[in-house]
Amino acid sequence: MSKFAPGTPMDANMKLTSRQYYEHTGQNQEELLTDKITYQKLIGKLLYLNMTRLGISFSVQTLSYFLHQPKKSHIDAALRVIKYIKRQSGQGILLSSDCRNEVTAFCDADWVACTLTRKSVIGYVIKFGNSLIYWKAKNQTIVxxxxVEAKYRSIASNVTELIWLIGLLKDLKAEVH
Structure with a gap:
């Protein structure tokens, strides 16, 4: 990794693995961290920061998968997220003063993203007018x-959230287009 702050929170080509993956494949194991509490606290703080920093959602979700048995590569990846945040300190969620009552949504899936479980990762965002109001990145529950199936499941999850959100907005007497 470069000594300069990264342009992305996680290297796109990095595949983090667990100890069980090494046991299953018979490859050389990487050392587990002796102080996993520090890693767990760092990920907890990143999860809290995730509420206002959409750009780290996928990275934090991925890193939180290894809370029980973190390795050196996991802490290195978490430190890369910290460096990214430090470099992008002015970035966050900006709420627009635009009064458009239009709901838009975007979603995608990363097929077989988890090397251990072979499950896909889905992600989606929902905007109200020009303001981002909801986002999520998570592992799918099945393989x-x-x-195409992974993307279909992403769409289904997104539509479920949209139905709930539009119902909430109607209960609040907000006009929605």
């Missing part, structure tokens, strides 16, 4: 057979 998808294709990238």
């Amino acid at each position: 998808s057979r294709s990238s």
Whole structure:
């Protein structure tokens, strides 16, 4: 990793693995961290910061998967997220003063993203007017057979959230287009 702050919170080509992955494949194991409490506290702080920093959602979700048995590569990846945040300190969620009552949503899936479980990661965002109001990145609950199936499941999760959100907005007497 470069000594300069990264342009992304996580290297796109990095595949983090657990100790069980090494046991299953028979590859050389990387040392577990002796002080996992520090890693757990760091990830907890990143989860809290995730509320206002959309750009780290996927990275923090991925790193939180290894809370019980973190390795050196996991702490290195977490420190990369910290360096990214430090470099992007002015970034965050900006709420627009635009009064458009239009709800828009975007979603995507990363098929077979988890090397251990072979589950896909889905992500989606929902905007009200020009303001981002909801986002999520998570592992799917089952293994998808294709990238199309993974994307279909992402869409289904997004639509479920949209239905709930539109119902809430109608209960609050907000006009929605």
